[in-house]
Amino acid sequence: MPRRRPGALRAERGTYEDRRPPAWARELPPVDRLSPDAAAAAHWAGPGRADEVADLLGRYRNFLRRSGSPLLLSPSPCPACPGCALDDVAVVRDELGDLYRALPPVARTALGRALRELDSRFRRRTLPDPDPPPAGWADWSGRPRAWWHRRLYEDG
Template identity: 45%
Template sequence: MSARACAEILRVERDHHDCRPGLRDGLWEGAVEDALRQYRAFLRQPGRYLDLCFPASPHPGSSLVDVAYARDVLEEALRSLSRPSRAELGRVLAPLDSELFRRTLPDPYAHRHAEPGSAWWHRRLYDGEYRW
């Protein structure tokens, strides 16, 4: 990504300085980098299909283990960026999103637990949920 887009991401993160990792709909300094790192690590796992994982502990830093939450953080950043920077980050996310969609299965019971209107990544199977 360009230096301009990176600087704008840093500014957006600093504007959300009152938020901590683990808070929904919040950013913190380094949030985009942390979320991208977790997203990529999740997709590097072996196997044809992957199950999303719930955070292992209530510690705020572990919330990014849930790749759906990591993707929420990235979506929050996208909404906060100018059009050119949003496009740059969007180009980084597009292949990751395609891979996540391809390697995760839809949750047939998402209508029971996902919030109405939630993003598609919240409607994928989590570890330990029903398999068809």
């Protein structure tokens, strides 16, 4: 039986195995409240990934840090523009969901844990929309709306 080249063996182990962060990645800046291992994995997941995680989690936390009860969501004044769309916390939560699916396992698990905690606070502090958009309603990009879009917004 011919000996297999190391490269072939490595390829069989799958993509994420190859993307395990090197030790120095643990020295990179912290990412929100993720563990050093999870932060290293986020940094190693691709250029800008860690910043994206930190920025989006920071936006979600800022919303939940507001005073007032209940918290009302604010629609973005400019929803079709990628930067301004994030003025709506529901869009921030969409992006966190997309990011969750794109991250390697260690970072994904840590982000999932953070999201479960933030989501339960979000559920407690916001109200269900008594007149939600119809089921299957999609946003401008065709993405179906998740439950966090069916919370009460200011001005109806």
